[in-house]
Structure formats: structure tokens, C-alpha cells
Amino acid sequence: MEFPEQTLLDCYARMCLIRAFEEKLAELFSQGLLGGTSHFCIGQEACAVGVITAAREDDWLISNHRGHGHLLARGLELQKVMSELLGRSDGYCGGRGGSQHLSAPEKFFLGTNGITGGGLPIATGAALALQYRGSTQVAIVFFGDGASNQGTFHESLNMASLWKLPVLYVCENNRYGMSNPVEKACAGGRVSARAQAYCLPADTADGSDVEAVAQAASKALEQVRSGAGPFLLELLTYRHCGHSKNDPRIYRSKTEEQQMWERDCLRITRDKLLRRGIPDSRLEQLKTQAAEQVQAAAQQSLQAPFSSREETLAGVFA
Amino acid sequence: MEFPEQTLLDCYARMCLIRAFEEKLAELFSQGLLGGTSHFCIGQEACAVGVITAAREDDWLISNHRGHGHLLARGLELQKVMSELLGRSDGYCGGRGGSQHLSAPEKFFLGTNGITGGGLPIATGAALALQYRGSTQVAIVFFGDGASNQGTFHESLNMASLWKLPVLYVCENNRYGMSNPVEKACAGGRVSARAQAYCLPADTADGSDVEAVAQAASKALEQVRSGAGPFLLELLTYRHCGHSKNDPRIYRSKTEEQQMWERDCLRITRDKLLRRGIPDSRLEQLKTQAAEQVQAAAQQSLQAPFSSREETLAGVFA
Amino acid sequence: MFYSQAVNIALEEELTRDPDVFILGEDIGIYGGAFGVTKGLYEKFGPQRIRETPISENSFTGMAVGAAMLGLRPVVEIMFMDFLALALDQLLNSAGKIHYMYNGQLKVPMVLRTPGGAKGGYGPSHSQMLSSMLLGIPGLKIVAPSTPRQVKGILKSAIRDDNPVVVIENKRLYPQQGEVPEGEYLLPLDKAEVLSPGTDMSILTYSAMTPLCLAVKEAVRELGWDPEIVDLVSLQPLDRESIFKSVRKTGRVLIVEEACLTGGIGAEVSALIAEHCLDALEAPVMRLGAADVPIPSSLALEKYVLPQIEDIVKAVQQLREY
Amino acid sequence: MFYSQAVNIALEEELTRDPDVFILGEDIGIYGGAFGVTKGLYEKFGPQRIRETPISENSFTGMAVGAAMLGLRPVVEIMFMDFLALALDQLLNSAGKIHYMYNGQLKVPMVLRTPGGAKGGYGPSHSQMLSSMLLGIPGLKIVAPSTPRQVKGILKSAIRDDNPVVVIENKRLYPQQGEVPEGEYLLPLDKAEVLSPGTDMSILTYSAMTPLCLAVKEAVRELGWDPEIVDLVSLQPLDRESIFKSVRKTGRVLIVEEACLTGGIGAEVSALIAEHCLDALEAPVMRLGAADVPIPSSLALEKYVLPQIEDIVKAVQQLREY
Numbered sequence A, B: 001m002e003f004p005e006q007t008l009l010d011c012y013a014r015m016c017l018i019r020a021f022e023e024k025l026a027e028l029f030s031q032g033l034l035g036g037t038s039h040f041c042i043g044q045e046a047c048a049v050g051v052i053t054a055a056r057e058d059d060w061l062i063s064n065h066r067g068h069g070h071l072l073a074r075g076l077e078l079q080k081v082m083s084e085l086l087g088r089s090d091g092y093c094g095g096r097g098g099s100q101h102l103s104a105p106e107k108f109f110l111g112t113n114g115i116t117g118g119g120l121p122i123a124t125g126a127a128l129a130l131q132y133r134g135s136t137q138v139a140i141v142f143f144g145d146g147a148s149n150q151g152t153f154h155e156s157l158n159m160a161s162l163w164k165l166p167v168l169y170v171c172e173n174n175r176y177g178m179s180n181p182v183e184k185a186c187a188g189g190r191v192s193a194r195a196q197a198y199c200l201p202a203d204t205a206d207g208s209d210v211e212a213v214a215q216a217a218s219k220a221l222e223q224v225r226s227g228a229g230p231f232l233l234e235l236l237t238y239r240h241c242g243h244s245k246n247d248p249r250i251y252r253s254k255t256e257e258q259q260m261w262e263r264d265c266l267r268i269t270r271d272k273l274l275r276r277g278i279p280d281s282r283l284e285q286l287k288t289q290a291a292e293q294v295q296a297a298a299q300q301s302l303q304a305p306f307s308s309r310e311e312t313l314a315g316v317f318a
Numbered sequence C, D: 001m002f003y004s005q006a007v008n009i010a011l012e013e014e015l016t017r018d019p020d021v022f023i024l025g026e027d028i029g030i031y032g033g034a035f036g037v038t039k040g041l042y043e044k045f046g047p048q049r050i051r052e053t054p055i056s057e058n059s060f061t062g063m064a065v066g067a068a069m070l071g072l073r074p075v076v077e078i079m080f081m082d083f084l085a086l087a088l089d090q091l092l093n094s095a096g097k098i099h100y101m102y103n104g105q106l107k108v109p110m111v112l113r114t115p116g117g118a119k120g121g122y123g124p125s126h127s128q129m130l131s132s133m134l135l136g137i138p139g140l141k142i143v144a145p146s147t148p149r150q151v152k153g154i155l156k157s158a159i160r161d162d163n164p165v166v167v168i169e170n171k172r173l174y175p176q177q178g179e180v181p182e183g184e185y186l187l188p189l190d191k192a193e194v195l196s197p198g199t200d201m202s203i204l205t206y207s208a209m210t211p212l213c214l215a216v217k218e219a220v221r222e223l224g225w226d227p228e229i230v231d232l233v234s235l236q237p238l239d240r241e242s243i244f245k246s247v248r249k250t251g252r253v254l255i256v257e258e259a260c261l262t263g264g265i266g267a268e269v270s271a272l273i274a275e276h277c278l279d280a281l282e283a284p285v286m287r288l289g290a291a292d293v294p295i296p297s298s299l300a301l302e303k304y305v306l307p308q309i310e311d312i313v314k315a316v317q318q319l320r321e322y
């Protein structure tokens, strides 16, 4: 798929924003301003942006522990996201959820999820609700290669297939589940190969090429939306960063990492834009803008208050 | 596979015993002498007998809720089984386990299991232990088509494949999980088709033909024993009886049931033996003997005592 | 009307009232459920509303969570409470947390119905009352109605509640009979019920132990004893007010449950009493529960493990004589 | 030595001593586990003995059960205690029941190690102390050592025990330091430990709350108060003798835990005290635990939910002044 120039530029800008956001988070971590843990998607931005660009704005997104890309691609407010991660009361969840438990239903973002594989049944159930109501919306769930070894993967895809539910399963195969290489965790090493066990259509796309991702996702979504049932889309990608905050990445070689930087999705998109004649300065400007936006959001969020004890102890029940 | 005559006769005798055993149980139920519930394998006897005939005596068996065939095929003592089901202290488990929780480790029978899909990880772990010890034994686990939709199926087969564990997964596809037809519960309707998702070899055999079952199991076991890793064997079979005690079987037609009686494994084996020239009287005798054995066992068990309160409250910990 | 019929009618009424209500679980279609509770619903409401699932407890429970987040009102059936462990993750880490952790942006109006308890001879994996497994999960409401009337009113309220509610039924209660109000009948999810007032002592109980305790009351009447039978009904939240009121009235407490004694609901109830009514106690709080062993299959053995009428009578006597 | 190192050394010693011991879990190989606890073991013992699993908690726990039934001694690691719910079925319906329900024919000598508790900012699905979820499961032993010394002695004993033992570690304890005896050092699995004798009251606690309670003791010393700090260590079985002895000595009880207050271990402890030491109580038994809400991600909010030193001090004061 060749995007129109503006679309590709928008995608690039969005990917720069995600990258800048996480780089800022890393900085905040090292300054001791950010607690807990957090999983960056550096290297995987094209997956989020490609799929979500192909989706409708009202398709429901269900994300996993590595969700910053998904939620920023969906257009959640940067500052409310930043505040959430910094635990402030003006965050999306008032600081209760943090990175792994962040939702924004008004943006059709159902939530990130800290339980590996835990989002798969939820997405399948959301799809059931959409079908039940006769909606043309689709549920789109992101998960990793590691998650595909959970029982929920099997159970959910089977039920979705039986009932032809409108759900797109997007596996971001970044070669590792934490430190475990996909070949050692997932017999056969390819998640999409599992689709046929459930009589599901599947496709694989280059997750570092945002256009390729969008093209595959568009096709898949069209099929799902037409009522043909669920679809499994595997995106071959790589996380350049560690699994989480303190990962020394000893389970893989520096050579591999360097090679994969060559295939970095930002770099590839940038090259495409340059080839299309977009001046370098304009691209640099997009990057700078992203960094500035992120910086501004962080500054504002760092001033924001925390919830009180009273607020914190309330609200378990609806 | 053509069995030698004596082997086929032995198989027939064993299948008659299983059938007679469960018919006796039904009688005991209706007389109010047997409590709880119990799942008969009437129609599926050839699966148990075929696989277990092909196995070594020291291959570990792991069974499910429908385990009478498996344990009698393995040669557990009839009377101790009967006593167990009747809850007596001289049963295999002193009456604690009953039909769904019966083990006899000295016969390499690791246990029946009341949790659908619960035996799959246990069998896989047993296979891990065998591999760990460098044993040439194999773990053989029986489960149903319904169980193949549990997450444990996926997780267990994946790990067994990754680690080339010596385990034979035997799915008795009897077309229903309780009342749910396999096509409505298991996308695609064939369990063996799921093997490729884990890069596993698989085979399907006619579960009403004891020789066909044994042949397929022999081949599979040979492969597993050679160190090639796990194998998934699907046996196409039918349970003539209800799922459990009080099943009116309204979820299927009488026509279907009648057709399947035509393919009853006892009948098929009997026909084979007749064709081989074994006189009808000899076969009748085997049936009568089985009934008598069962009758004698029941009579003895009904006299056996129950454990005391003190005994019952002891033994939680080893 | 049988308890099982009361469940059935509550379901039917709510399915009729609200098109967003649907049921999912194993063999709930033409089979009518393992205990016949959903009989006739499939014929009336069809496969969309009575959705029969494969054997995949964890995921279909999680699906109910997802569907509830989008506004439907799923009623999940877990065939035996013993299988709830398979689905616990989605109750613990999703259903119970979503409203709070997403800061009220989403709610999970789902019900999970499941029969706990021993029916007689079902054995270790099909007889457990796992009420206490759920107690430490914030965000869940847990109810365990003991009569046909209660279960109708409670289940209907549970379905209309905007939070995840676990309704613990009981295999031993299904065939019990009792009067049930027709039509609209709702009971609060957080109230205990004094089923039989008394003066001597408070017997606090729930689920299948309730009829046993009522029978004990009859049995000891001729001795001139007069225990008050309080059905907890709601296990989370516990109705502290009603519990404390009864304890302050009688000064003596016996808690009877079918769950394992250790770590049971009784532990929490007893601890609350020790915190709030210590001064009113004339005797140590007594607890009866299942022995801390798996439940044997043999009927003859089962009775040694689960509280029997005689055990309760003995405890009542001990408590009186303290 | 750090608590995490003590775990590591206990594992290494037992792996060296007994070739039937092996470890399985996620990222326990060269990564060394999410909290670095298994560092170096893979290099020393290789992939058979340090078996790295896919993310399949339910099944690899069940595999440990199967391997243990055949005589191996698996030590399962569940990376965060929150994920234990996924594996609960195999603990509840297999591990805990097998020895009993198969009438002693088979045993399950396995250990399941898992860190509970909040490390600060990990949020709702990565911070829970789910000790009470396991309490009602007969056939499991549950221990929650709080010091490097204890965890070494306890873990080694757990590995040698012929029963399934759940060892609850704690993310907050991993970086704590303490002396640890070298080489063979075994502690009983069923004993509480009086970590600091006192006279005023008994503070009963476990896991990461233990150091907090010890700190409280220091803090109130200048006020002339003298609580006795009893580390429960074993949660199942509870060491009744030691608990009752302390209660009889002091007459006042505060229970402090990180699990949710409702249905926590404290409930069972309090109930036991109410049953057996009512006469010795000079004040109602007090319990402190996590508020009954999910644990928020924000560090600022987390402290409102989990017991803090100030909360304990306040409770101590209240209890004294009762």
C-alpha cells in the first residue's frame, strides 16, 4: 500500500511522538521521577500506527502491557497519558492504572492489560457484544508472541472462530517474550501458523514497514467487518529496548540488535519520505515537535496533584 | 494391523469386561447402591483396549473422567475398582477417589481426573520426568474432544513439542462434549488438525476398530519412544450411553444412535472373530465370563466395609 | 417451587425484561445445564441469548468481562464451583478491578452463577464450597442465597447490579422447595436475613447449611433451647449490622458453613465479631465447617467431612453449656 | 546477604544436593528471573535443571504436579503472585488433593515460589499479596518467610518436604539484608518465630510487614511501649501454640498483613484466638491489612492502601489505650 503523502507524514509524526514519549519516560525514570515499571515499544511503533491508521476510529482497541504505541496511535491525550504514568489525579485513570492498566473508553480504547494473554478473552467478549448489537465496529487486540502460548489464546481464537466474531487478533511478534526467544517458547516459531488450527484466516506483515502493516490490517479488517469472522495478523517486529526498565538484554547479541536498528521503523519511514522528496528539515521538524510536545506534557503533569487518601479508598464499586 | 487370534480374543474379552462392568454399574445405580455420578465409555472400549494393548506395561497412563475402560484395559483389579466406586475401604483409594479420582501407581496408572483438560499438564509433566530420568517409558494421556478446547491442551502440547517430551496424546473424539457436538465446540471439528500448530505429528484412526487403534497407537508409540517427541492420536469413536447418569440424550437423534450401534466396537470385533472362524459359543462364553466376574466383584465389594471417621480425617499430608 | 426453578424463572424474567441480558456457559442449551437450571431458556431465547460455550472456563469468563465492559449484562454459568479456579484470573485481575483501576470509566455488570457444595458422592473435584477463595477479591459482590425465594430476588438484583456479582448456588439446594413471589421481586445484595428469631445464641450460616441449621432449631426446641438462625445471604459485603445485632442480643455465636473451616467465611465473621462485639460475648465464638481435607467420593466418608445435623446439635449444646 | 541471594543459595544448594530437584518458570535462565533470584543457576545447572517455560502458568504448574508424582522435586516459579490465579486449578484440584484422594499412593513433593506484595508502583495486577486465596486449600503448606535467614532455612525444608509447599516471597523483601547461616540450615515449615519478645501486646505479622513491625517496635520504645513481634512464618498450618502463648502472655493482639483485610490470614488468626484465648483478651483483636481496593499504580496512592508504619503505630496506641 502506498499511502498518500500526508498520511505517511502523519504516520511518521505519530511514530516520532511515540518514540519521543518513551524516551522521555526513560529520562524520568533515571531522574527518579517515575515509579513502578513500564514496557517500551521502541522499534514497534509502526505496528501500532499501521494497524490503527487502518482501523476505524470507533473500532475498539484492547492492548497489553506494551501499550504506549497503541494508545498514542489512537490519539489519546498526551498529557492525560503522561499524568497517568506519573500517577497524577488528572491522568486517564487518576493514577490508579498506570501504564499497564490504562483505559479511555471515549476513544474506544478499552484498556491496556498487565496479565499476559489476559486481553484476548476480553477482546473476544467485546467482539461478542458488537455482534450482539449488530454493530459494524471491530474489536482489535494487540498481544505478543509470548502471549500466544497462554491458554487464553487457544480458547479465545477457537470461540471467536466458532461464532464468527468481529475481532482482529494482532500479534506483534518481536522475537522475544521477555528474555525467551520465540523459537524456544512457541513451537514452530510463527504465531500465524496457529490460525489454521481454528480455521481462521491469517496473514503476516513486515512490522517495521508502516504501509505494509496498514495494508495487511486494512485487508484483514475489511474481511472481519464484512462478517467473515475473526482474523489473525502477525507482525514481524523487534523491540530495540529492553523488556522493561532494568533489562540488561543479555539474552541476545549486540550484532542482532545493530542489525535490527538498520530495520528500525522510524528509519524506514523516514527513508520513504525522503525518497518521496520530503525535505529532511521537515522531518527533523516533526521529530522536534514531538519532543517538545512530550516535554510540555511532562512538565505540566509533574505539577499536577495526586489524589487524596479519601479519593483513593473510594470507587471500588459502580 | 491384523492381531494374532489370541490377541484379538484377549482384546474382545477385555472389551466385554469393560462393557459388563459398566452395565453392572448402571444396575447398581438404579438399585440405589451406587452414589455420586459416573461416566460410562460404552461404545469407546476399543480405544482404551487398542491403545493400551499397543503400549508397554510400564508406560504411564493418565486418564480423564471417563476412565473405566482405561483402567480395566490396563488390568487393574476388578474388585478393587468396584470397591472404589462403591466407596469401600478396600478400593484402590479407600473410597476417597471414586470413578473420577482413581489411581493405581503400581500398575503405572497415574489416575483418572475430574477436571476436563486437567490431565494434560500432568501427563506432560510425567513425560518430563521420564525424559529427565532417561527412561524409555512413555506417558499416555486420554482426553476428549471437549477437553481439546481447554487452554491446557494448547499449553501442554506446545511445551511437549518444544521439549520433545515422550508423551502420546490420545483424543477420544466421541463427537460430543457432554451435550455439545464437536463441530459447535471445536472449530473445524477435528482435533488432530490442531497438531500442526505445534509442529506435532498426528494421526487419526477408527476408534471402533480395535486393531486399527492398536496399529495407529503402535506406530505413534514407536515414534515417541524413539525420542522424536510427542504425538497426537485422534480416535473417532462414539459413546452409546449418556454423558453421565441422568442424561436423556436429547441433543442427538435416535437415528444417529442406531447407526452408531451398527458400528459398535464390540460388534465389529465379534464379527472379525467370527470371520476368523471362532465359534459363536466361545464368544458368548467370554461375555458370560465377564458378566460373572463383574457380578462376583460387585457382590464382594458390597460386603466390604467403609473407612472410619478417624481414617477419613487423616492423610492429607504425606 | 424448587430452588432450581426459582433460578430458572429469575433468569427467564430478566432475559425477557432486558435484551442486554444473555447467558453463557457449558451445556446450558437444550441440555438445560448439568442441573437442569436453564431448561427451556434456549427454546425461548435462542442461541444468541443462551450461548453455549466450549469447555474453556477461563476465556468465556473473560469474554463476559469484555462484553460487560461494552454494556451487555452477561450471566456466566460455571457448571461446578470447583471449576471456578480455572476462571479465577479473570475475576481477580479483570472483573473485580476494572471499575476501580480505570477510575470509574468502565463498569462490569456481569453475574457469575455457580453451584458449590456436595451433592453426595461427587467426590473431591465436584463437591467444594469455595466461597472463601473469593472473599479477598475487592470489587466482587458475593451472595449465597439459601431458599427459592431468596435466590429469585437475589439473582434478579444481581443481574441488574452494575458490578460483578458471584451468585453461589448449591447442588443440595436445587431440589429444595419453597414459596416464591411471582413477578417482580428484588432483594438487596448486602443484607443478611434472620430466618428464625431466637434468644439463646446466634447461628450464623449460609447456603446449604441454612436448612440444616433450621432443622437443628426444630430438633432442640423440645430441649427448651432457642437459637436464632441468621442466614448471611451476602458474603461480600457481610451485613455487619445484622450480624452484630444478633450477637449483641444473644451473646453466643456459632458459625456453620460448608467451606473448609480454615480460612472460611466464618473466620472473617468471627474476626469481625471479636473486633466489634467482644464485650457482648458470653462464650468463645464457635465455628463449624468442612474438615480441612478433600471431600471423599464415598457417601459414607463424605459425612465425616461435612457438618452434619448431629455435629451442629453437639456444637449448640457445647456453646450453651459453656 | 540479600533476601534474594538467600533464595538463590538455597536453590543452588538443593540443586547440588539432589539431582531430582529442578526449577521451572519464566525467564529463570540467563535472565535470572524477573527479580534476579535465579541468577547463575542456568550457567551452573543447564537447561534440564533450570527449565525455562513459555508463558503458560496453568500448565507448567500442572506439569510440576505430574513430574512430582513420578518422584522428581520441581520448584516452580510464578513470576508475580498475581499470576497465581491462572495456576490455581492445579494447586486446588491436583496438588493439594492427590495424596489424600489417592489414599496415600502418590505424593506431590513440589514447591511453588512466588513473590507477593507491592514493590512500589507496579499497580493492580502486579502488587497483590494473595496469601488468603490459598488458605482454604487443604493439602497445601504455605509459608511466608520474612528474613534472608528464614527464607534459606524454609525453602530448603520446603524442597525436601514430601508435600506441595507454596513459598510466598516478597518483592519488597528481596533487597533486604540479613545474616544467613552457611551450608546445611533447615527450618521447620510449621513454626512461628518470636522475632522480638515484649510484654504489652502481641503483633502477629508475616512477610514484608515483619520489618515494618520491627521498625514500629523501635519507634515506640521511647514511649516505653513494648510489643512482642511474632512472625507467623507458616500460614498453613498456623503455629497455634506459639500464637496462643504470645496472646496469653500479653492479652492484646494486633495482626498486620499486606493482604486485603477482608478474608485475610488475620481473619483466621483472629478467629482462632477468639476460640481459644477469649479469656486472655484484654482488648478486641485488631487487624491491619490492605484496604479492600485494588492497589493503585501511583506510588502516592499506594501508600493509602497498604499498611504504613504510621498506621501500625496508631493501631498500637489505640490498642494500648483500649
Ligand SMILES: Cc1ncc(C[n+]2csc(CCOP(=O)(O)OP(=O)(O)O)c2C)c(N)n1
Pocket: A065, A066, A114, A115, A116, A117, A143, A144, A145, A146, A147, A148, A174, A176, A177, A178, A243, D026, D055, D057, D079, D083, D086
Ligand atoms: C500471566 C502473566 N505471566 C507473566 C507475566 C510477566 N510478563 C510480562 S510481559 C512478558 C512477556 C510477554 O511477551 P510477549 O507476549 O511476546 O510480549 P512482548 O513483551 O514481547 O511485547 C512476561 C513474561 C505477566 N505479566 N502475566
Ligand SMILES: Cc1ncc(C[n+]2csc(CCOP(=O)(O)OP(=O)(O)O)c2C)c(N)n1
Pocket: B065, B066, B114, B115, B116, B117, B143, B144, B145, B146, B147, B148, B174, B176, B177, B178, B243, C026, C055, C057, C079, C083, C086
Ligand atoms: C473444567 C471442567 N469443566 C467442565 C466439566 C464438566 N464436564 C465433565 S465431562 C465434560 C465433557 C467433556 O467432553 P469430552 O472432553 O469430549 O469428553 P467425553 O465426556 O466426551 O468423554 C464436561 C463439560 C469438568 N468436569 N471440568
Ligand SMILES: [Mg+2]
Pocket: A144, A145, A146, A172, A173, A174, A175, A176, A177, A178
Ligand atoms: Mg514478544
Ligand SMILES: [Mg+2]
Pocket: B144, B145, B146, B172, B173, B174, B175, B176, B177, B178
Ligand atoms: Mg467427547
